[in-house]
Each structure stands twice: as structure tokens, then as C-alpha cells.
Amino acid sequence: MSKSAKTKNKENKKAGLNKTAICGLLVSLAGIYIALLVTFPENAGLPPAAPLTFAAGIGMIAAIVWAADSVRSISKYGLGTGVPSVGMFGIGLSTVIAVFAAFLNTIWSPIIGAVLALAIGWISGKLINSVIGMNIPGMEKRIAEITAGSTLAMMASFVVVTGTINPMAAGGYIFTGTVTLGFIGIAVAVFHAYNANLGPDEKPDRTRMLTILDASMLLLIYGIMALLFRLGISTSGGADSGMVGASLQTLIGPAVIIFMSIAFILIAYYKFWTYVKRDAWKIMETGLLPSEEDLN
Amino acid sequence: MDFFIDPIYQFTLLILITLGGVLITISVHMIPVGGAPAAMSQATGVGTGTTQLAAGAGLTGLLVAASVYILSGDALLCLVLGGIGSAIMLSIAMLIANIGYIYGVGIPLASGKASRDPITKDRQDIYVSKGTEGHGIPTAAFLSGIAGGFVGGIGGSLIFVALLKSPAGLPFESMSAVIPGAIILSIALFFVNAVIASYNIGGTIEGYYDQKFKKLPKAVVVSALITLICGIMCLLIMIQLELAYYGVNV
Numbered sequence: 001m002s003k004s005a006k007t008k009n010k011e012n013k014k015a016g017l018n019k020t021a022i023c024g025l026l027v028s029l030a031g032i033y034i035a036l037l038v039t040f041p042e043n044a045g046l047p048p049a050a051p052l053t054f055a056a057g058i059g060m061i062a063a064i065v066w067a068a069d070s071v072r073s074i075s076k077y078g079l080g081t082g083v084p085s086v087g088m089f090g091i092g093l094s095t096v097i098a099v100f101a102a103f104l105n106t107i108w109s110p111i112i113g114a115v116l117a118l119a120i121g122w123i124s125g126k127l128i129n130s131v132i133g134m135n136i137p138g139m140e141k142r143i144a145e146i147t148a149g150s151t152l153a154m155m156a157s158f159v160v161v162t163g164t165i166n167p168m169a170a171g172g173y174i175f176t177g178t179v180t181l182g183f184i185g186i187a188v189a190v191f192h193a194y195n196a197n198l199g200p201d202e203k204p205d206r207t208r209m210l211t212i213l214d215a216s217m218l219l220l221i222y223g224i225m226a227l228l229f230r231l232g233i234s235t236s237g238g239a240d241s242g243m244v245g246a247s248l249q250t251l252i253g254p255a256v257i258i259f260m261s262i263a264f265i266l267i268a269y270y271k272f273w274t275y276v277k278r279d280a281w282k283i284m285e286t287g288l289l290p291s292e293e294d295l296n
Numbered sequence: 297m298d299f300f301i302d303p304i305y306q307f308t309l310l311i312l313i314t315l316g317g318v319l320i321t322i323s324v325h326m327i328p329v330g331g332a333p334a335a336m337s338q339a340t341g342v343g344t345g346t347t348q349l350a351a352g353a354g355l356t357g358l359l360v361a362a363s364v365y366i367l368s369g370d371a372l373l374c375l376v377l378g379g380i381g382s383a384i385m386l387s388i389a390m391l392i393a394n395i396g397y398i399y400g401v402g403i404p405l406a407s408g409k410a411s412r413d414p415i416t417k418d419r420q421d422i423y424v425s426k427g428t429e430g431h432g433i434p435t436a437a438f439l440s441g442i443a444g445g446f447v448g449g450i451g452g453s454l455i456f457v458a459l460l461k462s463p464a465g466l467p468f469e470s471m472s473a474v475i476p477g478a479i480i481l482s483i484a485l486f487f488v489n490a491v492i493a494s495y496n497i498g499g500t501i502e503g504y505y506d507q508k509f510k511k512l513p514k515a516v517v518v519s520a521l522i523t524l525i526c527g528i529m530c531l532l533i534m535i536q537l538e539l540a541y542y543g544v545n546v
Contacts, residue, residue: 081499082331082345085491092487093526095480100529103536120525127518132496132511167536175537177476183483 021145024066025114028152031059032110035159035253050163053226053253054260060156060222061215061264067149067190068211072204074142075194079134083198087191090146091154093120095183097147098154099174102167109165113151121147150186157182160219161226163253173229185221189214206275209268216264223257230254301535302464309458310527316454316482317489317523321515323448324350324493325508327386328437331499333429337401340408340430340437340502342393346494347487350448352389354486357382357449361456362479366471371461375453382449383442390433390441397432405432407502414505415439430502440503451489455482462531463538474537481530485523492519 017025035056067090075083094117101113121144129139158165161173173179193210194202230250277283329349330341342349360381365374397403406423407413408430413420415436424430433441459478466474496515497508 079495079499081347081491081494085345085347085494088347088351088487089491092484092491093522095484096526096529099477099481100533103533123525124518124522127521128492128495131518132492132514134495174480175473175477177480179480180483183480 017145020069021066024062024069024149025152027062028059028066028149028156029110029114031055031057031062032152032156032159032165035059035163036107036165050159051252053160053163054256056156056159057219057222057257057260060153060160060219061212063149063152063156064186064189064215064218065149065208065211067146067153068193069208070142070145070149071191072194072207074136074139074146075198077136079136083195084187084191086143086146087187089124090121090143090150090190091183091187093117093124093147094150094154095179098151098158099167099179101151102155102158102165102174105166110152110155113155114148117148117151118144121145146190150190153186153189154182157186157222160222160253160257161229163226163230163250178225181221181225185218189218201279203275203279206272206279209272209275213265213268213272216261216268219257220261220265223254223261226254226257227251301538305464306462306531306535309462310524310531312458313455313485313527313530314520314523316451316458317485317519317527318516319451319454320350320354320448320486320489321493321496321519322512323353323444323446323451324490325497325501325512325515326440326444326447326504327353327501328390328433328441328503329499329501333500334431337397337403337431338428339500340406341433341500342390342441346497346499346501347490349386349389350490350493351487353382353386353445354448354452354490355483356385357445357452358456358479358482358486360449361453362475365457365460366475371457374457375450378453378456379446379449382452383445386445387438387442390438394433394438401431403431405434406430407434407437409502409506410436436505437503440505443504452482452486455485459530459534462534463541466538466541474534477533477537481533485526485530488522488526489519492522 032055035050035053038052039050071083071087074086079086097117097120098113101109101116104112106112122140125140125143128134128143129136155165158173167174189211192214193207197203197207197210324346327346327349328341329346330339330343331345332343333339334341335343337343357378361374361378364370364377368374394405397405403425404423407420408424408428411421412418413434413436420430420434456478459481460471460474463474493515496511501508503509
């Protein structure tokens with residue numbers, strides 16, 4: 001066994017989290033908590049306006065990068081079922097866990113969600129590895145990480161869109177079925193980068209940059225959605241009809257998210273294109289299509 | 297406040313959710329799925345991944361089940377029609393794939409795993425091109441796929457109906473909040489079980505006559521355990537919805 005293979009094996013057996021995982025976990029938790037805790041006081045029966053929801057957006061990107069990194073580690077062994085399968089497995093578990101943790105309705109919900117996701121992901125990885133007999137080294141750890149990353153991304157998306165993690169206030173997001181966008185969007189952001197880049201010339205930094213690009217595009221959609229949701233909350237009739245028009249406090253978060261994600265998309269695209277040019281052996285122009293006269 | 301949470305009722309629903317997860321796992325074992333080789337017509341089955349195929353069929357089943365539930369409110373009808381919806385979706389997918397294989401690629405439909413088709417008793421092995429593991433979707437695999445779609449649709453609808461029936465004290469008007477919640481949770485469970493089955497068969501299977509079908513009990517055990525854990529959480533979400541409707545502070 002070569003030296004690099006040995007270190008890889010050791011890394012898979014180690015119980016702790018690596019650097020990317022710790023960064024992803026801490027940044028996403030910090031982002032969610034900054035967005036949740038810095039609020040304007042409650043007004044007219046509305047949920048408190050959270051001006052700093054863009055912090056949760058950054059947290060979402062960090063969590064997606066963490067999960068995508070784990071998808072890369074597990075898929076390198078060859079699952080036999082395609083890279084998307086493990087991403088869909090993670091998002092399936094984490095949707096249930098994220099909605100459940102949000103329904104606990106405490107300030108500890110994100111932490112409880114992350115811990116539950118690590119535990120349940122580890123159990124399912126263990127079952128798949130030992131009972132079904134996949135025998136992929138480090139499967140338990142990787143599936144736990146994918147599930148936890150997706151769960152944190154999901155909970156961050158609740159905060160981005162509605163500004164709170166209280167499920168009754170976020171109910172307009174969860175219980176209209178709009179959360180389905182998060183289901184497939186986060187799954188694609190998690191598995192797409194490695195699925196698109198895989199091959200003998202796959203480089204970690206290129207894959208990660210594509211992940212950030214995917215996550216930023218998802219965040220842009222979330223920003224637009226959050227803007228519409230805030231406008232809807234303020235102008236709809238019923239319990240909160242006291243509010244007329246959207247206030248600056250509620251719109252500042254979505255507006256920052258939209259501009260921030262557009263900037264992230266441009267930077268990530270430019271960097272990804274630089275990496276592609278770096279790794280490509282040669283880039284050739286295909287030329288224009290032949291005109292009518294050339295064909296005759 | 298006239299609500300009452302019956303633990304035995306909820307436990308029955310938990311068993312039903314677990315049964316639904318197991319049915320989804322069984323269904324994926326019966327669907328002829330070929331993965332990437334089948335997309336190049338080098339293996340028997342539809343040329344896409346298990347997850348995508350099962351999800352396509354399962355989501356159609358859920359869509360049918362939800363529409364039928366809104367229109368009729370009948371749980372049994374909802375189950376059966378959900379199964380039929382999935383079966384129709386899957387048979388259309390297989391039919392169109394077969395038309396593409398026969399008239400587009402120009403190959404006979406042949407199974408690589410069985411020397412004679414288990415249903416029509418036709419010879420298969422002489423039609424298999426060299427270097428491939430069969431191509432297209434022959435009769436036995438096609439019928440197996442329809443049965444698989446039916447079972448999977450019933451499984452998905454069973455999870456959906458069980459989650460929908462969990463907040464039993466809610467009036468029918470408030471169902472507009474419960475139905476999307478039940479759908480998103482059942483989609484999540486559907487994907488989890490489809491991937492477990494997919495790992496068990498290693499990505500490709502031809503149908504019930506494939507050797508890999510004998511590995512089914514392992515996947516059933518894993519799927520039952522994971523669906524049980526997720527089912528508890530799903531039911532707690534639904535119970536909290538009911539509590540919140542009646543204004544209980546949770």
C-alpha cells in the first residue's frame with residue numbers, strides 16, 4: 001500500500017472531523033445564530049424582523065461546501081449507483097431532521113438538528129456498510145457529514161427566506177410546499193460539483209469552486225423568494241393587516257442577499273473558469289457552423 | 297380544546313409508515329434499471345439511475361394520491377390509485393425507452409441474465425450482442441417493472457396517507473397546510489428508501505428473476521430500521537401541527 005493510500009485510510013478511520021468539516025459546521029452555525037439573534041423588536045404580532053439574514057446565507061454556502069466535500073470523499077471509491085444517489089439519500093434524511101428540529105422551536109434548534117443529523121447519518125451509514133455490505137471505508141462518517149451539512153443548509157434556508165426558525169412563522173415556507181425548492185436545490189448543489197468534475201483529472205479546488213457557484217445560484221433564488229415573502233407578509237390581510245407595505249427592516253436582509261449572491265456568482269464563475277483553463281491540456285475553438293453557401 | 301392524541305393510533309400509523317418504506321424498497325428491486333450501461337444499450341433496463349427512475353414513478357404516484365385525497369377524501373382509493381399512477385408512469389417510461397432501443401438503436405430486446413424469458417419462454421442468449429449484458433426491456437422485465445411501479449406507488453401513498461391521518465382531530469379545511477407537509481416528508485422518505493435499495497442491488501437489476509433479487513431481505517431490514525427512525529420524527533411533526541392548530545403552547 002502506498003503512503004498516500006495509507007494516510008487516506010487513516011483519515012477515514014479517524015472519528016474526528018477534518019478542517020473543512022469543522023469550518024463548515026462552525027461557519028454555518030455562526031451564520032444562522034447571527035441572523036436569528038440580531039433582530040428588531042417584535043411589532044404588531046409579526047415575527048421579529050431579522051436584518052442580518054445574509055449571514056445565514058453565508059452559513060448555507062459553508063454547509064453545502066462541507067457536504068459536497070464529503071460527497072467527493074465517498075464517491076471516489078465508486079458507489080456503483082452514481083454520485084447523485086448519496087446526495088439524495090442525505091437530503092432525504094436531512095429534510096425530515098431539519099423540519100423536526102425547527103418544530104422543537106427553541107433557540108437550540110440548529111445545534112439539535114446538526115447533532116441529530118450526525119447521529120442518524122452515522123447509524124444509517126453503519127447499517128448500509130455492515131448489513132447491505134457496501135464495505136466502503138469511512139462510509140458512516142461521510143454519510144453523517146453529508147446529512148449534517150444538508151440539515152444545516154436546510155435550516156439556514158428557513159432563516160434566509162422567513163427570518164426566523166419558528167415553524168409557525170416559517171409555516172408559509174414549509175407548509176405551502178415551497179420548501180421543495182430547498183429539497184432539490186440543496187441536493188443538486190451538494191452532488192452536482194463532483195458529478196460534473198469527476199475523472200482522473202479531478203482537482204479539489206476546482207470542484208469546491210463549482211460547489212460555491214451552485215450554492216450562490218441557489219442563494220440568489222432564495223433571496224428573490226425572501227423578498228417576495230417579506231412583501232407578502234407585510235401587505236397581506238388577516239392577523240397582520242396592521243402593517244401596510246414592506247418596511248426597510250424586513251427588506252434589508254433579502255436585498256443584501258440578492259446583491260451578495262450575484263457578486264459570489266461572478267467571482268466563483270471567474271475563478272472556476274480560471275481553474276478549468278489551468279487544468280485543461282489545450283482549449284480549442286470549435287469555429288462557427290458552416291453557412292448555407294459552404295454546404296452547397 | 298377537543299383534541300386527543302391516541303398513542304395506539306399513532307403507533308399503528310408508525311407501523312404503516314415503516315411498511316410503506318419497505319414496500320418502496322421492494323419496488324425498486326423489481327424495476328428493470330440499467331444505469332449508465334443501459335443508456336448506451338449495453339445492459340438490460342431503462343437507461344437511468346435507480347434513484348431517478350424510482351423517484352419519477354414515486355412522485356407521480358404521490359401526485360395522484362394527493363389529488364385523489366383532495367377530491368374524495370377516501371384513503372383506500374388514494375392508495376390504489378397512487379399505485380396505478382406510478383405503474384402507468386413507469387410503463388410509459390419503459391415503452392418509450394423500448395421504442396428508442398428498437399427503432400433508434402436497432403437492437404432486439406434481450407435479457408442478459410436469463411437464457412430463456414421466464415414468462416414467454418423465448419430464447420434470449422442468442423440475441424445478446426457480444427460484449428454486452430443484454431439490451432432493451434424484454435417482456436418479463438417489463439411486467440416486473442409494472443408490478444414494481446404499482447408496489448412502489450402504494451408504498452409512497454401509504455406513507456402519505458399515514459402522515460395525513462396522524463393529526464386526526466384537524467378539520468378538513470386546515471388540510472391545505474397538512475397536505476404539503478405530508479407530501480414533502482413522504483418524498484424525503486421515498487428518496488431514502490430508493491437509495492437504500494439502489495445500494496443493495498449495486499445500481500442495476502433486471503427484475504424479479506435476477507440473482508440480485510435474492511439479496512432483498514438485507515435491504516428490507518435496513519430500510520425498516522431507517523424508516524422507523526424517520527417515521528417517529530415525521531409523526532412528531534404532524535402531532536405538533538395538530539397541537540399548534542388548537543393553540544397549545546409547545
